[in-house]
Amino acid sequence: MSEKYVSLRNLTLSYGKTVAVPNLNLDVVEGELIALLGPSGCGKTTTMRAIAGLLTPTSGTIVIDGRDVTRVAANKRGIGLVFQSYALFPHLSAFENVAFGLRLQKMPETEIRQRTEAGIATVGLAGFEKRKPAEMSGGQQQRLALARSLVMEPKVLLLDEPLSNLDARLRLEMRTELQRVQKKTGVTMVFVTHDQSEALALADRIVLMKDGKIEQLGTPHQLYAEPATAFAAEFMGFENIFRVQGENLVSDFGQLPLGFKATSPMLAWRPSGVQVGQGPLSGRVSASSFAGGHREYVIDTALGQIKADAPIETLEVPLGENIAFDLPKSNARQLSA
Ligand SMILES: Nc1ncnc2c1ncn2[C@@H]1O[C@H](COP(=O)(O)OP(=O)(O)O)[C@@H](O)[C@H]1O
Ligand SMILES: [Mg+2]
Structure with a gap:
């Protein structure tokens, strides 16, 4: 198990002349669920976009599983993305939504079936294969989006506020669900949230960010019990x-x-x-x-x-x-x- 499965080294991320994230250093352990936590505008999404390959760093490097991917195209990085809006295909069934990426890879039909069925079962949607997204609840749609990413067997799954569109009760339910899926599949997850209770409940480690910088990094218990700064303390209640x-x-x-x-x-x-x-x-x-x-x-x-x-x-x-x-x-x- 690599302690530096995802490694961000001296990463500076900018929009034009505006630096959003200056000189970030972060190591993500293989198989962990790490949460980027912080107020709106602190650079969480920017960091995710850089890992995904959707934003080219101004300077610094990104290493995933031992390979420098700083200049590698987004679709060649082995990254899965789950966002707040699920962007499911409305005209396709749940099954075909999940199978879509595998079909693009021209995988044999039997393998597509196997992987898709397994993915749908992993997120607890067995029996819903024929439904269209519009015939599913918000929580089920979000699980479907998760299954669609998981079947691609990404090295890293990036989730940017994936639960923020769900109502309070579903959000709690999906927390447990995500944790279960993560432990079951062992996929390394980077999870973005501005909700400290979500980060505390879900994460193996929390990266608390402020103004594009890491304010404090630790286990949920460490951050909760031992915030080091006034900013961290305020965030932790x-x-x-x-x-x-x-x-x-x-x-x-x-x-x-x-x-x-x-x-x-x-x-x-x-x-x-x-x-x-x-x-x-x-x-x-x-x-x-x-x-x-x-x-x-x-x-x-x-x-x-x-x-x-x-x-x-x-x-x-x-x-x-x-x-x-x-x-x-x-x-x-x-x-x-
Ligand atoms: N497309 C963009 N163009 C210019 N500035 C941006 C853009 N996207 C984000 N920013 C700025 O970068 C900073 C970090 O934003 P972001 O990473 O979206 O924060 P978060 O996801 O933590 O809410 C903010 O100051 C934001 O205004
Ligand atoms: Mg954001």
């Missing part, structure tokens, strides 16, 4: 992020005393890490909502708003009243600026 100055936490609004010595320039707490109901600090409840297992408070403080999740058993503090809280050291995440 730390909603209370403040600067440290001496003995105080400071924001653009004001400051609050910090109950302990901090060694990092910034500190962050998840809403669930803020202790409510008791503590040395206090603020005014400006919003309060029931969220099943907990209550979500927004507390107006000298630092601005603090978001805090209180266990549902704790006594509810009415809107407009003062609430005691603490930003405990044990739940603080230290961040570099």
Whole structure:
């Protein structure tokens, strides 16, 4: 198993004079599902297009399975693509949609049948072979698009926000489905999303991107538990992020005393890490909502708003009243600026 199955070396990607991705270095391990995660415009699609061969790099190299493909045409790279819009052929049956690429390769008919049937079964669509795409649900169409790519046996499958057109429930269902198909086929997948929960749920590793650069790379657990920067922390649900100055936490609004010595320039707490109901600090409840297992408070403080999740058993503090809280050291995440 190659640790550098896909290797991006000093890759710079531009549109005219605008550099979208400066000097990217990334190794994708053979057989892994790696997610490129980041806000809109951070360079995820641009990076995918370069790997696919749809965008020529300004500089740098792309190696796939030991072969430098930087100057190799898109259709000679062994790459499969699945995008948000499935681009299925509306007049062809599910079977013929999946068989299409194999027919182009002039493969013998028996092999086309075998591969197509196996591909359709892999994505759980056995029995739907004769349907037209319009006779299938959004989720089924997306699975069909997946099968169509898989039967080509690509070295790498690139998926660019493939689930973003699906409704919430289907999106969750397809997450599990994708993971299952990936483990079953062992195909190396590069998956693009701007949804951190999707990346956390699906990926073996996450590449968090900002302004065309890698902000942090790690396992979902590493990114979730140990975001290194304020940007990463914000993306991973730390909603209370403040600067440290001496003995105080400071924001653009004001400051609050910090109950302990901090060694990092910034500190962050998840809403669930803020202790409510008791503590040395206090603020005014400006919003309060029931969220099943907990209550979500927004507390107006000298630092601005603090978001805090209180266990549902704790006594509810009415809107407009003062609430005691603490930003405990044990739940603080230290961040570099
Ligand atoms: N065809 C294009 N021409 C010029 N600039 C582009 C083009 N496509 C993308 N960009 C710019 O490149 C940057 C990265 O875009 P993109 O890779 O599409 O981001 P993402 O997929 O992460 O949302 C953005 O600043 C975007 O405006
Ligand atoms: Mg994009």
